[in-house]
Amino acid sequence: xxxxxxxxxxxxxxxxxxxxxxxxxxxxxxxxxxxxxxxxxxxxxxxxxxxxxxxxxxxxxxxxxxxxxxxxxxxxxxxxxxxxxxxxxxxxxxxxxxxxxxxxxxxxxxxxxxxxxxxxxxxxxxxxxxxxxxxxxxxxxxxxxxxxxxxxxxxxxxxxxxxxxxxxxxxxxxxxxxxxxxxxxxxxxxxxxxxxxxxxx
Amino acid sequence: xxxxxxxxxxxxxxxxxxxxxxxxxxxxxxxxxxxxxxxxxxxxxxxxxxxxxxxxxxxxxxxxxxxxxxxxxxxxxxxxxxxxxxxxxxxxxxxxxxxxxxxxxxxxxxxxxxxxxxxxxxxxxxxxxxxxxxxxxxxxxxxxxxxxxxxxxxxxxxxxxxxxxxxxxxxxxxxxxxxxxxxxxxxxxxxxxxxxxxxxxxxxxxxxxxxxxxxxxxxxxxxxxxxxxxxxxxxxxxxxxxxxxxxxxxxxxxxxxxxxxxxxxxxxxxxxxxxxxxxxxxxxxxxxxxxx
Amino acid sequence: xxxxxxxxxxxxxxxxxxxxxxxxxxxxxxxxxxxxxxxxxxxxxxxxxxxxxxxxxxxxxxxxxxxxxxxxxxxxxxxxxxxxxxxxxxxxxxxxxxxxxxxxxxxxxxxxxxxxxxxxxxxxxxxxxxxxxxxxxxxxxxxxxxxxxxxxxxxxxxxxxxxxxxxxxxxxxxxxxxxxxxxxxxxxxxxxxxxxxxxxxxxxxxxxxxxxxxxxxxxxxxxxxxxxxxxxxxxxxxxxxxxxxxxxxxxxxxxxxxxxxxxxxxxxxxxxxxxxxxxxxxxxxxxxxxxxxxxxxxxxxxxxxxxxxxxxxxxxxxxxxxxxxxxxxxxxxxxxxxxxxxxxxxxxxxxxxxxxxxxxxxxxxxx
Numbered sequence: 001x002x003x004x005x006x007x008x009x010x011x012x013x014x015x016x017x018x019x020x021x022x023x024x025x026x027x028x029x030x031x032x033x034x035x036x037x038x039x040x041x042x043x044x045x046x047x048x049x050x051x052x053x054x055x056x057x058x059x060x061x062x063x064x065x066x067x068x069x070x071x072x073x074x075x076x077x078x079x080x081x082x083x084x085x086x087x088x089x090x091x092x093x094x095x096x097x098x099x100x101x102x103x104x105x106x107x108x109x110x111x112x113x114x115x116x117x118x119x120x121x122x123x124x125x126x127x128x129x130x131x132x133x134x135x136x137x138x139x140x141x142x143x144x145x146x147x148x149x150x151x152x153x154x155x156x157x158x159x160x161x162x163x164x165x166x167x168x169x170x171x172x173x174x175x176x177x178x179x180x181x182x183x184x185x186x187x188x189x190x191x192x193x194x195x196x197x198x199x200x201x
Numbered sequence: 202x203x204x205x206x207x208x209x210x211x212x213x214x215x216x217x218x219x220x221x222x223x224x225x226x227x228x229x230x231x232x233x234x235x236x237x238x239x240x241x242x243x244x245x246x247x248x249x250x251x252x253x254x255x256x257x258x259x260x261x262x263x264x265x266x267x268x269x270x271x272x273x274x275x276x277x278x279x280x281x282x283x284x285x286x287x288x289x290x291x292x293x294x295x296x297x298x299x300x301x302x303x304x305x306x307x308x309x310x311x312x313x314x315x316x317x318x319x320x321x322x323x324x325x326x327x328x329x330x331x332x333x334x335x336x337x338x339x340x341x342x343x344x345x346x347x348x349x350x351x352x353x354x355x356x357x358x359x360x361x362x363x364x365x366x367x368x369x370x371x372x373x374x375x376x377x378x379x380x381x382x383x384x385x386x387x388x389x390x391x392x393x394x395x396x397x398x399x400x401x402x403x404x405x406x407x408x409x410x411x412x413x414x415x416x417x418x419x420x421x422x423x424x425x426x427x428x429x430x431x432x433x434x435x436x437x438x439x440x441x442x443x444x445x446x447x448x449x450x451x452x453x454x455x456x457x458x459x460x461x462x463x464x465x466x467x468x469x470x471x472x473x474x475x476x477x478x479x480x481x482x483x484x485x486x487x488x489x490x491x492x493x
Numbered sequence: 494x495x496x497x498x499x500x501x502x503x504x505x506x507x508x509x510x511x512x513x514x515x516x517x518x519x520x521x522x523x524x525x526x527x528x529x530x531x532x533x534x535x536x537x538x539x540x541x542x543x544x545x546x547x548x549x550x551x552x553x554x555x556x557x558x559x560x561x562x563x564x565x566x567x568x569x570x571x572x573x574x575x576x577x578x579x580x581x582x583x584x585x586x587x588x589x590x591x592x593x594x595x596x597x598x599x600x601x602x603x604x605x606x607x608x609x610x611x612x613x614x615x616x617x618x619x620x621x622x623x624x625x626x627x628x629x630x631x632x633x634x635x636x637x638x639x640x641x642x643x644x645x646x647x648x649x650x651x652x653x654x655x656x657x658x659x660x661x662x663x664x665x666x667x668x669x670x671x672x673x674x675x676x677x678x679x680x681x682x683x684x685x686x687x688x689x690x691x692x693x694x695x696x697x698x699x700x701x702x703x704x705x706x707x708x709x710x711x712x713x714x715x716x717x718x719x720x721x722x723x724x725x726x727x728x729x730x731x732x733x734x735x736x737x738x739x740x741x742x743x744x745x746x747x748x749x750x751x752x753x754x755x756x757x758x759x760x761x762x763x764x765x766x767x768x769x770x771x772x773x774x775x776x777x778x779x780x781x782x783x784x785x786x787x788x789x790x791x792x793x794x795x796x797x798x799x800x801x802x803x804x805x806x807x808x809x810x811x812x813x814x815x816x817x818x819x820x821x822x823x824x825x826x827x828x829x830x831x832x833x834x835x836x837x838x839x840x841x842x843x844x845x846x847x848x849x850x851x852x853x854x855x856x857x858x859x860x
Contacts, residue, residue, distance in 0.1 A: 017224065018218065018219050018224060018269065019219070021227075021228075022219075022227075022271045023271055025231045025269075026266075026269070026271060028235060028237065029231075029234060029238070029269070029412070030412075032235050032239060032427075033238055033412045033427050033428055033430060034327070034401045056370075060226055061228075061231070061330070062231060062232055062235075063228075064225055065225070065227050066228075066229065066413075066679075067228070067232060067235075101232070115458065115487060120356075121356035121357070122352050122353065122355075122356045123246075124240050124243060125233070125236035125237070125239075125240060125243070125245045125246075127236075130419075148388050148427040148428075148429065148430040148431075149238075149239050149407075149427040149428050149429055149430065150429055151428075151429045176390070177240050177243060177390065181235070181236070181239045194238065194239035194427075195239050195240070196239065196240075196241065196388065196427075208506055209615075217577065221577075222575065223579070226576075246681040246683070247681060248677075248678065248679050248680055248681050248683065250576040250678075251569070251572040251575070251576045251819060252571045252573060253573045253824065254825065255569070255819075255823035255825040255827065256819060256820045256822075256823030256824055256827075257824035257825075257826065257827030257830075257831065258827055259824075264806060279829060279831075280830070280836060281831050281833055281834045285501045286831055287501070287505055288831075290501055290502055290505060291505060294502070294505075304775055306854070317830075318832070318834045318835060319834055320637060336824070336827070337731055347684075347810055348810060348814075349684045349685070374846055374849065375846075375849050376845065376846070376849070378846065380835070380838030380839055380841065380842040381834070381838045381839075382835075382836040397832075397834075397835050398834075399837070399838040400836055400838065401838070402800075407525075413518060419820045419823065419824055421681040445837075445838060445841045447841075458778065460834065461837070462833055462834065462837055463837055463840060477833075477834050
């Protein structure tokens, strides 16, 4: 995890960090504002696998010196990924879940959400944002979502997530105003599940 | 049909980053806005920066706008509902110069609207973001001056003092005497200051399709109301919330459903009433003339 | 006819032109140069650097010129510029014991190692107008003979001398102090604030405000028995440790004024009777500010030292929330922005309340 790859081996970041960063942020903002709605990413990036281009784009836009990133040891925490993030975001890559502002997980690991920062009753915003890489997202089918940002209800299918993830998310909802916020990253774009979203079958 | 009359920026400022703020500051603000959206009505502290405009003149709104805005945006800035008040002009110019974005006075053409003290009369859509300038973000401040205390009150959902304060008005005056910055409850949880908009505008916040972001620069807080979110003005069963109404219509466009400013027109104390939302008034006048 | 007070772009442009005109004044008089401000308005430059939180004499001079001599406006200009600068490195703590001293006085000891150095001070001037200065040129004054500055000599601080005897509290991290000093330019102020954060706020705080608060403690609003242990002014080296070198290198000298107040303390359950400290530091020569800051710093330690909190100067949330003149000036002056929408709301409300009142009076009278 600590090796710093040679600069010439390093894959590039955004071609235009200022404008791409802004555009990706707006996609995430829209995603958080309208939970369950698929947002195409306006700028992607040739990230070192297994970090997905969408997850990588979100990190390039939002992670930095003041926002540490935790990588799922099951596959994502490679020297390539950590080195790439350190170089392009300048962010600490941490091993302790509790200190992460952003945590990147593979869908298969997403049943265990224990140990990430949840914020405190006085400062509920001091909680982690999880970026979970899923193989596919589709609107209009799958789980039913309600809550702020959703007119009536909406549906979202997120493939590859274990049943335990949805249970953990229901528990997370009960912690409000504390809690985790989730960005699902799929090849076709991202969809968000902020802590306010209520998920039912 | 009206043509798109957005103005493309010219004469942009060299030597500064896009939208003035450096990228690290923007990321810090962007992260704060995302948490704000996830916790509707909760005030997220952020390390607000000194801006080249004075505190109290919209530095919070400006920082939020600077972090949100992109080259594809069309910006509208209003103060007291008007696009041509000096501070609105000054802020609109700031972004035209530092971000080179298109600006407009038309509510319907704007993708981003920064406002001080009003919500436009035209309903906002999902393709728009409304950024409020906030002087005092803490709705409990007038009952409890200490931040350390109000923070606990929000954490414990202890809002009794707010109801007591409103009820004291009813007991003494027969009605609630708060006419602007009238406190609201967001999604049934946090009590929030809507910024000093007239209470006339409060109902527009409820289930609004557009995202609402609030920036308080001097007090260093950012908060949000996500789209389609319940926003209730605090009231009592026997004294339900009600908004201002006028017996007069707008002297320029004849509107009877908009917020009116009272203008003194002569030394004898003569008055006339006109729409505070200048774009609303202009559009109504234009369509009336077209119909004639 | 309806003529609303709406300025628009032309009014703003005209206002800016008028401002430039007023700033320049009579064109028959030569324009002030930045060098003149930097060399002859040195204390104004020092204050602007301190409260502007940026050590740059040229920029401070420019800000003063641009602000027409309004120092709070100049401080604002410097702050607004400062936020756009990249953060290249974090300096090591400056060591004021190794200061090249230009002034040093202690009120607590008649003489002490390193001696008393009066230096350039207004203290013993008789405040009589010097009409010679009003003459066109005053540069025929005899140049003053300066003592050789003592180089590379350590002059121990008075508080350290007391420390050797254990009579003064040691300067060590306390409960709530973080390992790294706080930085309110990167993290918003939170309460309770640790001492490093409080000191940073006070260092940037308005001199007049701190002076008034400090004065209030002397008049009994939270008295803390201060002695001016030491005030020293001179040049200190600023060092950074570049990542690639791993050792400290000097990047330049800055002038600072440091004040260490020594305050009597009767002791508490937790601590024996001893002297406690209040600390003040400014850029340049800023003695009044440094002393006021040290008094207020000590006041804000009341809670930590188990003293009763009775006075405004002991209330950290009150003191720190209102000490910044850029914030205060902006918010006080924002009242001149239009508020007619809110005022209209108030008009509607007051009229309704008056109708209610009149109706009630009429009913009462009828009964």
